[in-house]
Each structure stands twice: as C-alpha cells, then as structure tokens.
Amino acid sequence: MSFHAPEPLKIDGSELYFGIVAARYNGAYVDALIERVSAVLKEAGVPRANVRLERVPGSNEIPYLATMMAATRQYDCIIALGVIIRGGTAHDEVIAHSTASILHRVAMQTECPVINGILTVNNTEQAEERVNGHADRGGEFARAALEMARHKVNYVQLLDEIDAEAAADDINDLFNKN
Ligand SMILES: Nc1c(NC[C@H](O)[C@H](O)[C@H](O)CO)[nH]c(=O)[nH]c1=O
Numbered sequence: 001m002s003f004h005a006p007e008p009l010k011i012d013g014s015e016l017y018f019g020i021v022a023a024r025y026n027g028a029y030v031d032a033l034i035e036r037v038s039a040v041l042k043e044a045g046v047p048r049a050n051v052r053l054e055r056v057p058g059s060n061e062i063p064y065l066a067t068m069m070a071a072t073r074q075y076d077c078i079i080a081l082g083v084i085i086r087g088g089t090a091h092d093e094v095i096a097h098s099t100a101s102i103l104h105r106v107a108m109q110t111e112c113p114v115i116n117g118i119l120t121v122n123n124t125e126q127a128e129e130r131v132n133g134h135a136d137r138g139g140e141f142a143r144a145a146l147e148m149a150r151h152k153v154n155y156v157q158l159l160d161e162i163d164a165e166a167a168a169d170d171i172n173d174l175f176n177k178n
Pocket residue numbers: 023025026057058059060061082083084085086087092095
C-alpha cells in the first residue's frame with residue numbers, strides 16, 4: 001500500500017467552492033470517504049455552504065455529473081468519489097479506466113480541476129483499509145482538492161489579468177493608429 005502522500009499544505013479554504021460527486025454503489029465505503037473529505041475541508045475553513053454534494057448510482061455515472069457541475073463554473077474543484085471492487089468480469093476495469101480518462105478531460109475542458117477519488121480495489125479488505133483503516137484516502141483527496149482549488153483560483157485570475165492587459169493593448173493600438 002502506498003503511504004507517500006505529500007505533506008499537507010496550509011491552505012485557507014474560506015473562499016473556496018467544492019462540488020462532490022459520489023457514487024451510491026458500495027455506499028458504506030463511499031459514505032466513509034465523503035465523511036473524511038468533508039471533515040478535512042471543514043478543518044481548512046471551507047464553509048459548509050460552499051460544498052455541494054451530488055449522489056449518482058455508480059462510479060460509471062460520476063463523469064456526467066462532474067461535467068455538469070464543472071460547466072456551472074461555480075466550483076473551484078470537483079471531487080469524484082466512488083469505490084470500484086473487482087468483480088468476476090472486466091466491468092470494473094472498464095469503469096475505472098473510462099472514468100479516469102473522462103475526469104481528466106472534464107478538467108482540461110472546463111478549467112475546473114477534478115480529483116479522481118474513485119478507488120479501484122481487489123476486495124472489500126482493501127476498501128476497508130483505505131476508507132476506515134490505516135490509509136486515509138478521503139483525507140488525501142480533500143487535501144489534493146484544496147491544493148488544486150488554490151491553483152485554479154490563482155490561474156483563472158492570472159488569465160483574466162492577461163486578457164484584460166491584451167484588451168487594453170488592443171485599445172491603445174487602435175487609438176495610436178488613429
Ligand atoms: N461494480 C461497481 C459499480 N457498478 C455500477 C456502475 O458504476 C454503473 O452504475 C452501472 O454500470 C450502470 O451504468 N459501480 C461502482 O461504483 N463500484 C463498483 O464496484
């Protein structure tokens with residue numbers, strides 16, 4: 001098991017907004033992830049009102065809601081939470097790969113970072129260890145979300161400033177020509 005999560009950064013979450021999309025499949029494990037994510041966001045000062053939680057049937061449905069939430073432009077980061085447990089067929093692999101790839105695409109296309117908090121495990125013991133046991137994956141996902149939300153806010157602001165400067169340059173050029 002991996003225990004090399006980065007050292008937590010001190011991030012003031014009081015003005016950050018988060019969307020959580022969580023599967024109902026394997027609900028007890030996912031609920032435990034939601035609890036840890038919520039606790040860590042709260043510790044960072046994120047007001048409860050700044051966090052919106054949406055539930056979907058299974059992890060396969062997460063990308064749709066993540067896309068819709070990101071498209072609202074109301075969030076600084078989306079956190080996707082699910083637990084995929086290996087079954088008898090390759091269905092679990094199909095869902096794990098496709099969701100991971102779509103979540104990246106959502107982030108690139110909307111400028112809203114997306115945290116892939118969809119655990120892919122071989123059995124219930126591995127799920128238990130990661131959500132209620134030694135590994136605090138929910139906490140890790142929340143801390144990654146705080147860090148990425150801060151990047152998002154900074155870069156969106158920087159891009160706005162660059163756009164404003166470019167627009168001002170265009171206006172100056174126009175006046176200088178006339
Ligand atoms: N087997 C798991 C699923 N399967 C359900 C799918 O995610 C989906 O709801 C269904 O295929 C309809 O589109 N979901 C999980 O989150 N975890 C699993 O282990």
